Amino acid sequence: MNSNIERNNGFVQALAHLTLMLGLCLPFSACAYTGVTIVLSAQTQANQEFIDAFKAELANNKNNNLKVKVIVLQVLEKLVVAENSELVIALGVKALEASAKLKYTTPVLGVFTPMPSFNSLLVKTKRDLGNFSAIVLDQPFWRQFFLARNILPEAKKIGVLLGPTSSQFADAIKEEGEESGFSVMEENVFSEPDLIPKLKEALDTSDALMAVPDPMIYNRETAQPILLTSYRHQKPIFGYSQSYVRAGALAAVYSSSKQLAKQAAEIALETQQAPSLLPPPQAPKYFSILVNYQVARSLNITLKSDEEIYQKVLEADNAEAKEHEEFRH
């Protein structure tokens, strides 16, 4: 079921290079940092995996002597950090929220943060991007569409439910979907009672549903009705998390704690000498896919091995990343 293959991603790599180049060209605006403080708000398994993997990544790279400190943020506790010599990596929205209150020149990198949450924090705190960035949890839409395209080569229409949080991505989703050959059938859900009727409309008009995170639409409570309804319509759902796939979605692109840690370590190493030049907020660079073969079988969808699907998605992803890179140049 689980394909845990890690690969490099050209797009993000290109971005990193770009950032590094920019960093080298600019005068040193701040001192190199000597340590990394990882701030977390709860000791979850994901956080622990991140910390372990992050430390391991740094240990693998002999050209650094970055010290890693971990702070578990208690409620109402005041966050204390050596602000001028540390890179702060905040795990989760709460930790990032607290870290955002640090001195403006302290580089803060958010991890395990959804893009909309990062964006609203950025706006609210008025921090500048050089010192405030993130590896967001959101996978690029194109990557998700590549996955859908690979699993359902003949599908034409893909349904998307958009709520108050996700509606901002409507245009991007439409555009990326079309690039993969999908007409995106968008349904806007404005209130909770609307959810199931809108879902049914989306399922009636599409070959599959792509879940875009929105707390009003996809949450613990709605998982059962959404998954049951889509199953009754015999339409697959592409999720955005491992647990949604385990709960009954057909497949998802996701990044593990280890993969995010690897990306974070790369950023830490690359920006060590230029602390105020964090790369812009970026999507996860390394990713995995998870496929629910039981669901596929029940929906009479013939699947290749997850390894094969992953390779195909990765190829398309690399090509896409290259395009984005060229665009940036």
Place this chain on the structure above:
Amino acid sequence: MLKIKLIILCFGATVAMLPNVVNADDAYPIALADNLSEEDYLGEVPRVLTVSRLSQSLADAPSAVTVIDRETIRASGIVDLPEIFRLVPGMYVATNAGFVYNTNHVVSYHGITSAYSGSMQVMINGRSVYSPLFGGVNWSELPIAIADIERIEITRGPNAASYGANSFFGTIKIITQSPAEHAGASVIATHGNGRNETFARYAGKLNDLSYRVTAGYREDDGLDKRNDFKRTRLLNAQADYQLNTNNSLELEFGLANGARGEGNINEDAILFLPRTKQIDNYYGLIRWRHNISDTSDFSLQAYHSYDRSDDETTSIDLRPGVRTAAFNAEFRRQRNLGRPVPVATAIANAAANAVSASLPSGFIRINNEVVQERTDIEAQHTFALGGNIRAVWGGSVRQDTMYAPHYLASKKTDKFDLQRLFGHVEWRPFEKLTLNTGAMLEHNDFTGTDVSPRASINFKPTPNHTFRLGISSALRTPNYLEEKFQDRLTLPLTQPNPLSATALIVQFRANKGNVDPERIISRELGYMGKIGDLQLDVRAFSDRIDDVIRFRPRTDFTSPANTVLLNGAVGVDINSGTNVGSAAVEGIEWQANWQLTDKTKLLLNHAYVQIRETQDGLKKNYVNSMPSNTVSALVTYKFDQNWDGSLAYYQVGKVTALGDGDPVDLARRTDVRLARQFNSGRFKGEVSAVVENLFNQHYEEFADYNTLKRRGRVNLRLDF
């Protein structure tokens, strides 16, 4: 608002000016515009589509399966649940069949149709509602509202390996909406010819508990010239409680009660006269679902149901009849002794008068109360091995109890125990091939231990085309009617009397018992295909039925001591359920589901079925118990976002149902429905009108006592 902004600004400035080590302080709250957090990506979600919830894809299933969804039910415009089975190829549906014990729809697949057709297993959310008394289902007494039904899966062909005995010709699985699926309140009202009903339902959520309650009242006036009205109050409650990510509890409770008109003066003008009886049914069910892993599930369910039919009836005055019978018997005896007619007449008259004078009353009261209870516990384990094997196995114990003083000639409650072990494996050795094999081992009090195996091969040359070759066997356990009925009419006599007896007896059934189960071996060739927007399902079948249970007169019956048996005098056979012969059921049936345009959908069914007697012993009407051809069609058309309409057509060839059925001719029926959905802010819902039998064909169904005419209805649904 402005003030807050100001504070944030000031604070921001302060923070910026602080040196080196700083206190990030919660005093300035950053209220995020949305509550999206890492939990939405990383948090656990309850397992919903676990292996046991995921049914086999139709292309992998070992039998032909027809799925009727909510939308089809809505489009069909039906008001009685069993009517929907007219849209299943090979099914025969007739309204208001029979007049003894109940007057209900009969639903049968491939014939052997009687008023109580008992050759199919019927389950609602995993609870068997098949009655062991006459067999079959008392459809109008099920505590279920059509509005709560999500889908119905009909397995065409024996399915005993999954659902045990009585899944003889097929299985009907009714699945209601999950309480979490449709939150809110609705009121539904129907008014029409001979029909009024109102339902209210509410579905809500309290943290991890989702629930739904539906209550309703149904008035069904039945058909012309029949005492078959039904008044039903029903209540159904269902709750899902998500204990945690991997465990959930499901609870159900339902009740139905009310008055029923019963009796048919044309068919039985003596004993079961037109009268009103009461029914009182309820059930409760609890199910624990445990998700062991991504590929393994366990469930444990228990349910109890109670069905009571409170029926007491008084015969007409039987004195004249008894007098005639006594006269005839004595007259014949005297003539045999060589007495001349006038003498024989005089003696017979005197004897008849004496016997008739010995009857304290000619009006016999019959206590026909029936109480059936069922308790069933079942455990099931579903798992997948690698990507290519899926298996389910489990076991169950059941006890049915039966209190039927008239039918069983005993005031004792009879018990029927049943134990089952079942297993089923689906194996996909190659992408294009699926093998299914399974068996059920069953032990019951009537017929002992038996096993019902099944095997099938599904070959998928392309994902859109599947060929299926299958063989399966099943058993039909005799019901109480065939195994245990001892019903008789007892006329007590005053003492002393010229017969020196305590009572006169007319014995109807005197089962010897020990009837073997009917056995079916079904071979089938199926095709399922998707050609553009057309989905096709074709099934050719050849079934062989052995040990067919029929009633045969017995001559070795001796009435209880000190009683006189009147059967000979009144010309009534004493019957016993007996295994008599073999039959073959052969034919072909198909179903087409065609999305003609974006707005038009067509469902078309046809079945050709022939029953042949393969061994002497079956009466002629057995082979006529299924129409050779049945056709049904449903066209739905969406005019625009609000308006939609549908047209249904049903054609049933001539048929002679067994038991209380009569020969009836080919019947054609056309139904139309027009519906408008509305959403005016506060009120959402639908108004619809249905005309059944649009061309007012006065056709007979099941028997000549049922004449169907045009009927219309309007229906309103309001959602809040």
